[in-house]
Amino acid sequence: MDFIITIILGILPSFIWLLFFLRRDVHPEPKSMILKVFFAGALVAPAAAIAGTGFQEILLALNLSSTSAAFLLSHIFLGVALIEEILKYIVIKFLVLSHHAFDEPVDAMLYMIISGLGFAALENILIFLSQTILGQTFGDVLSLLIYRFLTATFLHALCSAIIGYFLALSICNTKNQFRLISIGLGLGVLLHGLYDLAVIKIDHSLIEVGGKVVVLDPKIFNMASILLLAILIGLAIFVIQGFRELKKIKSVCKI
Numbered sequence: 001m002d003f004i005i006t007i008i009l010g011i012l013p014s015f016i017w018l019l020f021f022l023r024r025d026v027h028p029e030p031k032s033m034i035l036k037v038f039f040a041g042a043l044v045a046p047a048a049a050i051a052g053t054g055f056q057e058i059l060l061a062l063n064l065s066s067t068s069a070a071f072l073l074s075h076i077f078l079g080v081a082l083i084e085e086i087l088k089y090i091v092i093k094f095l096v097l098s099h100h101a102f103d104e105p106v107d108a109m110l111y112m113i114i115s116g117l118g119f120a121a122l123e124n125i126l127i128f129l130s131q132t133i134l135g136q137t138f139g140d141v142l143s144l145l146i147y148r149f150l151t152a153t154f155l156h157a158l159c160s161a162i163i164g165y166f167l168a169l170s171i172c173n174t175k176n177q178f179r180l181i182s183i184g185l186g187l188g189v190l191l192h193g194l195y196d197l198a199v200i201k202i203d204h205s206l207i208e209v210g211g212k213v214v215v216l217d218p219k220i221f222n223m224a225s226i227l228l229l230a231i232l233i234g235l236a237i238f239v240i241q242g243f244r245e246l247k248k249i250k251s252v253c254k255i
Contacts, residue, residue, distance in 0.1 A: 003129075009141070010125030013149035014038075014117040017157050021113050024243055029110065033101045037111050040095055041118025044087040045126075048080075048119075051087075055079035076200070077193035084119065085188045088160050091115040092167070105172060106246040109164035109239070116160030120153040151232070155195050158235035159188040165242040172249060191231050198228040 018038070022028070056079055064071040089112070096102050096111045131144070166184025170177040201224035205217045215221050 006128050007125055009145060010128045011121045013124060013145060013153040014121035016149065017153060018114065018117050021110060021117075021157065025106070025110055026247070027104065029107065030101050033096070033099065033111075034114055037091060037095055037114045038118035038121070040091045041088060041115035042122040043118075044091060045119050045122040048084045048087050051083045052079045055083070072200070073197075076196045077189065080196060081189045081192035084156075085159060085163060085185060085192060088112065088115045088119055088156075089163055089167075089185065091118075092164070104246075105168035105249060106243060108168035108171065109161050109242060109246060112160040112164030112167065113157045116156040116158075117153065120148075120156040123156075124148050124153065151199075151228070154232060155192065155235075158232070158239055159192045161239040161242065162191070162235065163188045165239070165246065168246050191235060195228060195231050198224040198231070202228070 018034075022034070052075075056075060059071050059074055059079070060066065064074070092108070092111050092115055096107070101107070102111070127148070128144070163181075163184040166180045166187075170180035170184075173180060201220055205215055205221035205224065206213050207216055208214070
């Protein structure tokens, strides 16, 4: 029973965002496809973890110290962000692009978001299990849920959306298809990596002393916090505008 509750709590942030984004779709997608893409996104999360661990081993084999800047940046941008965004994109490439439900450009953004939210759901479940949240107070659990809802889960949806936006443009502009998809993946990976880097800097700037959290380096903490917020807000604005633009071109873009 405790395990089931933890799973429900882990899925909840993704489920709320899923309902929010589905409401932006004028022509609702088949529930079977939504579920299929969501669970496929969740299933690639373990593959991303395994690939990321393997990439770390490669970095160590290259004699990069685990405390060096080169190791940290390579791990964040290549071992985490790149692997995760490519796997979320692969879900859409093989499950959605040739399916009859994919019938308008905006669907590319929507299905990429669904894939990202599925990925985030399993990620949340694993985090909640590792922190044994059922032994914590209601306030601690609620804080963790809100934090995951507003940050990591939202980020996965937004980074996937930006890839979906350029994927939609590539379908409407086949001559530049590779370039547009590469731009989308590149931006998604860059912003995902910068977000993860900001989170790491924030974590390293905090320490618990006597039950209270103390900021060791206010300057780094503030800069990292501003970067994190700027990424989330900037992406959110881009995604909202992206939905609007793709809805306008649906009548001239043949899929």
